[in-house]
Amino acid sequence: MAVGGERADEPSLGRSTLPRDFWLYLASRFCTATGSTLLRAAVAWHVYALSHSAFHLGLIGLVQFLPAPALSLVGGALADARDRRRIMMTAQVVLLACATALCMATRAAAASLPLLYGIVVLAAGAAAFDNPARASLLPATNQALAFASGPAVAGLVIGAAGVGMAYGLDAALIAVSLAALTPLRCPPPVGGRVGFRLQSIRDGLAFVWRHEVILGCMTLDMFAVIFGGATALLPIYATAILHVGARGYGLLASSFELGALVASAALIARRPITRAGPALLVTVGLYGVATIVFGVSRWFPLSVVAYAAAGMADQVSVVLRNTAIQLSTPDPLRGRVSAVNMIFIGASNQLGAAESGFVAALTNATFSVVTGGLGCLLVVAIVAARWPRLRRYRTDEAVSGPR
Numbered sequence: 001m002a003v004g005g006e007r008a009d010e011p012s013l014g015r016s017t018l019p020r021d022f023w024l025y026l027a028s029r030f031c032t033a034t035g036s037t038l039l040r041a042a043v044a045w046h047v048y049a050l051s052h053s054a055f056h057l058g059l060i061g062l063v064q065f066l067p068a069p070a071l072s073l074v075g076g077a078l079a080d081a082r083d084r085r086r087i088m089m090t091a092q093v094v095l096l097a098c099a100t101a102l103c104m105a106t107r108a109a110a111a112s113l114p115l116l117y118g119i120v121v122l123a124a125g126a127a128a129f130d131n132p133a134r135a136s137l138l139p140a141t142n143q144a145l146a147f148a149s150g151p152a153v154a155g156l157v158i159g160a161a162g163v164g165m166a167y168g169l170d171a172a173l174i175a176v177s178l179a180a181l182t183p184l185r186c187p188p189p190v191g192g193r194v195g196f197r198l199q200s201i202r203d204g205l206a207f208v209w210r211h212e213v214i215l216g217c218m219t220l221d222m223f224a225v226i227f228g229g230a231t232a233l234l235p236i237y238a239t240a241i242l243h244v245g246a247r248g249y250g251l252l253a254s255s256f257e258l259g260a261l262v263a264s265a266a267l268i269a270r271r272p273i274t275r276a277g278p279a280l281l282v283t284v285g286l287y288g289v290a291t292i293v294f295g296v297s298r299w300f301p302l303s304v305v306a307y308a309a310a311g312m313a314d315q316v317s318v319v320l321r322n323t324a325i326q327l328s329t330p331d332p333l334r335g336r337v338s339a340v341n342m343i344f345i346g347a348s349n350q351l352g353a354a355e356s357g358f359v360a361a362l363t364n365a366t367f368s369v370v371t372g373g374l375g376c377l378l379v380v381a382i383v384a385a386r387w388p389r390l391r392r393y394r395t396d397e398a399v400s401g402p403r
Helices: 018-049 054-065 069-082 084-107 113-137 144-161 161-180 198-210 212-228 229-243 246-271 276-296 298-326 331-362 367-385 388-390
Strands: none
Touching: 018 054, 018 084, 018 113, 018 144, 018 161, 018 229, 018 246, 054 069, 054 113, 054 229, 054 246, 054 331, 069 084, 069 113, 069 331, 069 388, 084 113, 084 161, 113 331, 144 161, 144 246, 198 212, 198 331, 212 276, 212 298, 212 331, 212 367, 212 388, 229 246, 229 331, 229 367, 276 298, 276 367, 276 388, 298 331, 367 388
16 A cells, blocks of 8 residues: 555566666665655654654644645656656656755754755656656656665664755665666557647546546555554654654564565565455555554564554555556556655645544554554445455456446
8 A cells, every 4th residue: 555566577587677767767766765764764753853843743644635636636646647757857856856956955953844844746747647656657666665674764863863864865766766766668559659738637537437447446555544554753752752862763663564574575475466456455455454553562572563463455456456457557658647646645644644643643652543444444444345346356357447
């Protein structure tokens, strides 16, 4: 359910089928994904260090969400109409400027909550263009490792050298990503590019709305993570509940993606899951159960294991969901459908962070996480009842088009 996560790994691929452009793209994707999760972890830690407030942690998610819906739709349409490499490079120039500004402001002791929130909005706007272009260009084979690396590195760097150094490292990663994208040759979509117009955005939205499996997958992910996400409250758990400090925070934050990495390896080693619909519903249910265990735990090792288990369940659901969406979407529509998917993912992650922070501010962090896990289980039951085709969906019977 986390941003990204598509898998298309084939262990038998040889050098002849993995050209230079593939490795350049892979390097860029790894650096961007690592940098984005590093920045997210660093900003959350910084906001809590300045405010000591669950409410202000929740605001991070809200301000991230504000530019996402409209800009993601535009970004998806552009990904189908323009050079995707140039779109990614332009977006990453903005991300590089954001990381550099945070690094300089922190080192000058000028960082404040308004500045942090403003940078979050700019970075979210840039990601709204970068993500659809990347998702429609090539699946991400190394994203789980990158997502695991970012929070862990953030915790280590914050503990050793302060949050300003974490921002500087994020800037360096984005610079490497830009260097990898510069010589990349980006093929046009199969069937040719479409013109950029408002009707093309409406076409993408209409396709998603008519396709029961795609709409069910996106709805399940969005509402399950809105209720079940605990990421926004990790600074509170690390400092006030588990008492493990910045390095423990980094380990706790990265354990989710380490679990995702283990799940990715297991998925590569086994045969593809054909009964994707039932498997998706089960894994999202397991995600809710793991979230509840994490919420009530007061023992750091158990918290790490529970959060890693949530990451494993999340990664399986990400692969199943994105496989269903990719198999069901014609290539000329993938940029726009990817943009709609990114809106759902963004809504789940960002509004979920806001929901967690605001509920915790009114009650406490444990109540917020546990009731969120219970809400996730309720969402699974409602989606299973509402979209019967999703319950029966099989990848070996998938076709591209409205169903």
